[in-house]
Amino acid sequence: MFDALVQYGDLLQKAIWETLLMVGITMGVAIVVGGPLGLVLYLTGRGGLMERRWFNEVLGYAVNALRSFPFIILLVILIPVTRFLVGTSIGPRAAAVGLSVAAIPFFARLVEQSLRDVPRGVVDAAISAGASYAQIVRLVLLPEAMPALVSSLTITAISFIAYSAVAGAIGAGGIGDLAIRYGYYRFETEVMIWCVIVMFVLVQLTQWLGSWAARAVDKR
Amino acid sequence: MTARADGAPAIDMRNVSKRFQTEAGPVDALRPTDLTIAPGEIVGLLGFSGAGKSTLLRLMNMLETPTTGVVQVAGADLTSLGESPLRRQRRKIGMIFQLFNLLSHETALGNVAFALRVAGVGRRERRERAREALKVVGLEDKVDAYPAQLSGGQRQRVAIARALVNEPDVLLCDEATSALDPHTSLSILRFLKRLNEEQGTTIVIVTHDIKVADYVCQRCAIMQDGAIREWIDMSDPRPASPLGQFFLETAKGWTDETVLPDGSA
Numbered sequence: 272m273f274d275a276l277v278q279y280g281d282l283l284q285k286a287i288w289e290t291l292l293m294v295g296i297t298m299g300v301a302i303v304v305g306g307p308l309g310l311v312l313y314l315t316g317r318g319g320l321m322e323r324r325w326f327n328e329v330l331g332y333a334v335n336a337l338r339s340f341p342f343i344i345l346l347v348i349l350i351p352v353t354r355f356l357v358g359t360s361i362g363p364r365a366a367a368v369g370l371s372v373a374a375i376p377f378f379a380r381l382v383e384q385s386l387r388d389v390p391r392g393v394v395d396a397a398i399s400a401g402a403s404y405a406q407i408v409r410l411v412l413l414p415e416a417m418p419a420l421v422s423s424l425t426i427t428a429i430s431f432i433a434y435s436a437v438a439g440a441i442g443a444g445g446i447g448d449l450a451i452r453y454g455y456y457r458f459e460t461e462v463m464i465w466c467v468i469v470m471f472v473l474v475q476l477t478q479w480l481g482s483w484a485a486r487a488v489d490k491r
Numbered sequence: 492m493t494a495r496a497d498g499a500p501a502i503d504m505r506n507v508s509k510r511f512q513t514e515a516g517p518v519d520a521l522r523p524t525d526l527t528i529a530p531g532e533i534v535g536l537l538g539f540s541g542a543g544k545s546t547l548l549r550l551m552n553m554l555e556t557p558t559t560g561v562v563q564v565a566g567a568d569l570t571s572l573g574e575s576p577l578r579r580q581r582r583k584i585g586m587i588f589q590l591f592n593l594l595s596h597e598t599a600l601g602n603v604a605f606a607l608r609v610a611g612v613g614r615r616e617r618r619e620r621a622r623e624a625l626k627v628v629g630l631e632d633k634v635d636a637y638p639a640q641l642s643g644g645q646r647q648r649v650a651i652a653r654a655l656v657n658e659p660d661v662l663l664c665d666e667a668t669s670a671l672d673p674h675t676s677l678s679i680l681r682f683l684k685r686l687n688e689e690q691g692t693t694i695v696i697v698t699h700d701i702k703v704a705d706y707v708c709q710r711c712a713i714m715q716d717g718a719i720r721e722w723i724d725m726s727d728p729r730p731a732s733p734l735g736q737f738f739l740e741t742a743k744g745w746t747d748e749t750v751l752p753d754g755s756a
Contacts, residue, residue: 390590390592392588392590392592393592393593393594395554395586395588395592396586396588396592396593396650396653397605397609398554398581399552399554399581399584399585399586399663400581400582400605400606400609400653400654400657401578401579401580401581401582401606401609401610401657402578402605402609403574403575403578403609406608406609410594410605410608410609411594414594414596414597415594415595415596417596488596490595490596490637490638490639491595491639
């Protein structure tokens, strides 16, 4: 068992970094693009501050359409886009394109739900105090939803650690890739076991960090 | 009936109505209503759930946009104001709620300062004024407490400080004591009464509790099915409608003989 660790330690270490790189890029894009998208879905939705029913419906369909793709199919469809953006369709940077596209609608829906859980009365109180929409978003909605937003971020991170392993099937690099190439194709069961252990540790660490952060921002 | 009938009214509503579009079709939450409240009055809006009293109150600061009519409050026609002037006008209209609606991530001080922050008051000044407002409601020792660390009555006092820190002409109270126990309710109501007497703040109180109306209000609108059925002068209450009579009976305490507003015993 530990012989394998000595023999493949370098590969495993490289795979861990590749996974962290993929998930890191994915989370960055999810926050920067998916976050505002979730906010727009909330604000334009039914009973929202800037209700635009028609626009919201169309946006909702687009988000759902993107979420309907089986992940591995999405990766294949995106290969031309990935080639254009990264210059290659293999490796962690290339896989991050597909992962990011999948993470945007995923995180957006979680953000929308987190914002919807802010009691409407708190928004009413802010409106009656004379707050503008921008002030309500910045001073009321986002900080009041922060514990839920942190939890959403944790869920997204853990889901996409797992997805990044799926991307290993099309040569993404990372732990999933290592598990498939060595553990599965070459029947090196010990490599497979180590890959699973590493994944478990990554998921667990993410969960701990997320739970700790959510508690730290929660004043309720 | 009015405290200062000479000046312009604090609140003047003409032909105001509200129709909500729901899945089941349109609902008339408020039928076309006229209403005038003089500066310095304390007025109650009394009725059962769904009578339209909260809708009427929420029209007074445009938390709801009226379907028809004109709403004038504190010297401006809210229905004709643009977004930004409306926000400024709202600072002259404080509001408190049944469930307090405080920001859970802000301290008592932060919650009160919020009303000044959105008005563009600088950090130092707003902290000072918020501290002062918390002192007025008797919470000078709870400045740094989060809402979760306060009792219901204390939370409502923070909300009152938030509503009053901009020194509004009008204070709207939406079931403000309904979630509080009787002695806390009474102390909040005493505070509102004193505020009215000392500062001349016009107060509108939505309640389903005749005791509240009986104790603080000079006159009361009895509401049912989205309309004001009658006005009752609380210094000499002589209700004509069965609903008004029921509410007044309730103030004295229920007996086996109390007649329900629909005529049943």
